Amino acid sequence: MSQRAGEDYAEFAAARAGHLYRSACLLTAGDTHLAEDLVQEALGRIYVRWSRVSRVGNPAGYAQTVLTRTFLAHRRRFSSRERARDSFPELADTGADHTGADPSLRLTLLDALARLPAKDRAVVVLRYWEDRSVHETADALNMSSAAVRTRCVRALARLRELLGEDLAEYARS
Amino acid sequence: MPVEQRHNDDSNSDSDNGQAFEVRFSAALHDAGDTFDTDRGALVAAGTVRGRRLRLRRRTTVLGGAAGVALAGVGGALLVPWSGTPSGQPRPPSSVSTTPHPTSSPAARAVTSDEMISTLEKLLPKGKFGKAEGRGVDASEPLVAPYAQVVYDDGRGASAISVSVNRVRPGGYDARQAVRCPDKVFTPYDSCTTSHLPDASVVTVVKGYEYPDRRVDTKLWTANLVTPDGHHVSVSEWNAAAEKDTPVSRDEPPLSAAQLKALAAAQDWRGVVDAIPEDPRQTQEPPMAQEDGKAIRQTLASLVPRGLKVVAHGSDDDSQFTYVVVDDGKGRSLVQINVQPDMSDVAGQLFGAGSETLADGTRVAERKQPGEKGGAGVVMWTVDTLRTDGFRVVVSAFNSGSQQTAATRKVPALTMKQLRAIALSTKWRS
Incomplete structure (x- = not known):
């Protein structure tokens, strides 16, 4: 990588790392350590392909896609070793105060995300956190639009089941 | 949106x-x-390090193009969290930082990028040098591997030569991977030779190509050496002035296999590795391969029809995918399989018009299509099955030993009927 390309990459990575990390935290349902690993892995992959990535119209979107695919690849490889968690002790000290988000709701929400199959979680994060269209989500996940819709409907139904009451007053709060 | x-x-x-x-x-x-935030600087630095490692690894042992496989080579080792506890397990707050804690050894000394470059130039035969770049040992970034790269011309054409040094866990996963020949099913190469040095170091020389699909015939020859102490030296040379996007300048890279091996074995590099602070992350062992990764391969091998000899197979590190290469005496044939639970929700996409439903509710789709990865004349025959509980087995056979290489026979070594029998076998459920 030339010095110029290296600088461009460094600038891009510095600008996007925070957002990628937040996305990864949602994808992993609050596993912040795994989230760091996934972001590092995604940044590494982007580094390798930077000469091409930097020429595409939307490197930020590309980075998000790489992150999501990295997450799914990780899940495919390691799913049988992952253990169910009933608490997120590491979240206690990350502080939810500065955004005014309700910490207990946050934990409930992450817990609900954790109960979704990995692909459904990826769909939900791309659609409702990244605000991507069904079509864009389908592209990112190598799925058909119909499959994205199916997963989305299924995931939302499940989330509603898990969160309905907790979220009932949310928009008004 | x-x-x-x-x-x-x-x-x-x-x-x-x-x-x-x-x-x-x-x-x-x-x-x-x-609400989530972390040390972004550390995250970016660690990501860059992984990128460098990934690039080096791709040049050497790991297969081109397959993201999942790259994970196996690099992320597989690195996905072990900092403290070595399994992902998802809580760790004390003191271990949360992504910044490694170097443990300096008494012998540690600084190595600059200029020293890396001059050492490389010194070790090469006489010639002209240009376009040097490198990185020394940086105690503040112990995850960044020192490297040097120069353009070298012995008078018969300019070529890029690079060296990178690193620590790996002695006898560990990375150490084994570094000196393993690439899987030819995914990465074509001309030769791969592993030898042992008198000091018990292992060195593997691979004569391969920059692009696994050979869209440009840039040759990439590498030597990877791992010492019993976990010193890893990786050298690469190309028959072009840069690894990519530069025309081929000569038929072959300048150094012979023996010269490449000697360059990797030079004592100078050992001293550089000694200067690298030990990184706790690198000395962690990754999780063991899933046991059922072996099971799926054995099951597939056991279902191969008589008369077909299994001449190669995939590794045991994936519980849901593997392959075998079979030969009936008329040419090699790649057979790959995916075994996946909980796939009911994609039934609509997989089993459309032309699919059938068996008496027990199992859905079956058969497809014959061109290969997907560039091998000339390669065809892919597939039988896809989905049990009523969402358990999917999909098996494909090719008329070549690899998807990247040209067809070795007219049709795959297995018939659609035989593929169907494999996919529908009850053995997958046991």
């Missing part, structure tokens, strides 16, 4: 209540996501 579109997309989610839930959920998700 506007919220309105989201609602239109999900017009089959029943009611206004459903839409209201979507809006509330999206807001809650943003609030929850925004």
